[in-house]
Amino acid sequence: MNSSVTSIKLVLLGEAAVGKSSIVLRFVSNDFSENKEPTIGAAFLTQRVNIGEQTVKFEIWDTAGQERFASLAPMYYRNAQAALVVYDITKPQSFIKARHWVKELHEQASKGIVIALVGNKLDMIENGGERKVAKEEAEKLAEEEGLLFFETSAKSGENVNEVFLGIGEKIPIKKPGEQANEQSGLRITDDQRVDLTNSVNGPVRSAGCNC
Amino acid sequence: MDLDESYVDDRRERANEPLYIPPIAAEPTTSINLAQTLFQPSEFDESLEDQLAQSISSCDRRHPLVSTEIPNVFPHRYDKNFLILTSAGKPIYAMKDGDGTIAYMGVIHTIMNYFKLKEDQDLRCIENGDVRFAFLDREPIVLVAYSARGETSNELFSQLDFLHSYLLSSLSERQLSKIFSKRQNFDLRNFLESTDFENLDEICSLLCERLYPDALLGALRSLSMKKSHRAQLHEAMSQQLTKEKDLPRGTLLYGLIVAPENKLCSVLRPKGHTLHTTDLHLLFCLIFHRFQNLDDSQELWVPICFPKFNANGFLYGYIKFLPKCNSILVLISAQKDAFFNLKSFADHLIKDISSNGLLEEIHKAKGFKISDIPAPLVHHFIYKSKKHVQYVMPELELHSDTEPEQLIELERKFMTYYQQIHNSVVRDDGLAFNKSCLNFIRWDSDAIEPSEEPIAMLGLGWITPKFELYLICNNGVDDKHVIFESAKRIISWCRKHESRLFVNEGAIF
């Protein structure tokens, strides 16, 4: 049995109905629901993933995209080590919103936060829907801002696990006590790096590494 | 028809029309004044029985036709609407907008201006035949009810207040005034979310289509469960509180376990504090309409304004679906960052109550049936204990193949009876005619079609300082002596099983 559990505090942000809860549902329960209810407030979930010798426990805040709850967002990202900024590749407006979130995170969140930009609902393109946010445009933003970038489908499951594995790979693993004040919630019992050998489709990595 | 007028309190009979429902239940003719005689089951007051016996003359000579199904006395469909608009006359919401209701908003606005309601009187009613309009002015919001169902002003008022409270619970008074102080002409529809409109729809449907006496009675429905199990639940809550001494003051304000169908299972609360029933109704609506599909992998942290507690601020609810019993644990805090404190409290509590099988016990608590009580000829009843501000009623007995539409039809039918029975013992302003009051009400009509049975329905409303009882008899029953005996049996039964039927003090800290 391995005894080392690393916790990763992660927050999902993004416009309403882009599929944040669906991505989490896919990751946590490998399930999808066609008519998922809008999130009210925020939902907290956890998921453990075994990566080699290491168990990574994701502590996930799935926030509500409704504008009215936006003022609560800082509470959820303040201590987060990672954030998924999600948009819907068929909704340009949601990409604009994603830019805002990235900006806000860089200004307000903890310095070392790992951000993944996630374009969701990829299946809709594959089923003849019209893409409204070019992949290149998103890649460019990711590069400029030092983000991980993925395109996913919560519906088909495509690339969803890869997002979380990509995040896990990027979170710096430090010795216990190290930087305790900056990442107070991170309980690290091992100084080994997370081994993410089972990450299949490597994420499109950006140049600016901020660890 | 051969009926003795002296004991027919509300004759619902018309020669030409097959069925007629007066807009407002007539003032009861045989309400019995019980002001001095508080109900005590052991020494049931003779005088009351005498009085009642006098008012009940010999039985009807007709052959009673008793059936297990009760007829519908309320056939109208489009007889009610709710409208919400801003004080500047901008539409916000209409329950039914089929016939361009939004177009009426201007008229309503004009009427409102004409009224210019006084500070102390924010409700106005207009009656026109069977139809009643009620206006509730809650600057910057105006709410209007239109009803042909014979509801009292007070009933319409409390329904409008419920809708207004919903808006506050979602936005808070402060946010609302902030929006409108900047721009009186603001279109609030742009600010409300789709979920708000869905919630308003749900609340309207509860108020108009379902057997939802909660608002009418200002009470919560409680889950019947074994006294010892409830005590164990409360004990577990109290113990957990003692263990978590470092749970900072004010972090946990209130805790609840709510079973399916919005039944209150147990309560954790500070000494001397209770939440207003309207606030709890709103919370319960939210729980069962928004969080129906929760699974136990997620925990929610939801800001909610409890308008009767503090209309200006938000509280925060930790909401967790309890495995094995389909119930929901709610912990309420005044602090927005208290989630993890409450989560730890909840984790320990849930571990505790699932290890000793209490969750299964909540699941097994299945309510009671009318046949569990020796109350002959009674079809259904609602018993409210005033001390607990809670009510119980027998489970509806449905065929396994009941369609959802049939269920709604059935619930609506029950609710109509109860509304009319209730209205026969309260005044238009919602107060009882007397401190104690008992009244029979009756609905009669001949069968419209040969295949249908004639309606001869009898109901009883009985209000005392300690309880309220509303009961519906089987169709065709008209022996008031028997019904009165049955009513007394129901009351004795409810009192005897009080600690099983109601959540008493709860866990107090």
Ligand SMILES: Nc1nc2c(ncn2[C@@H]2O[C@H](COP(=O)(O)OP(=O)(O)OP(=O)(O)O)[C@@H](O)[C@H]2O)c(=O)[nH]1
């Ligand atoms: N086709 C398709 N539909 C999706 C996908 N992900 C989510 N949806 C649908 O999009 C709708 C919104 O999904 P949610 O997961 O509730 O979106 P959200 O971002 O959590 O929304 P809020 O909680 O309101 O912020 C739902 O009807 C989902 O079924 C996807 O990958 N493909």
Ligand SMILES: [Mg+2]
């Ligand atoms: Mg969501």
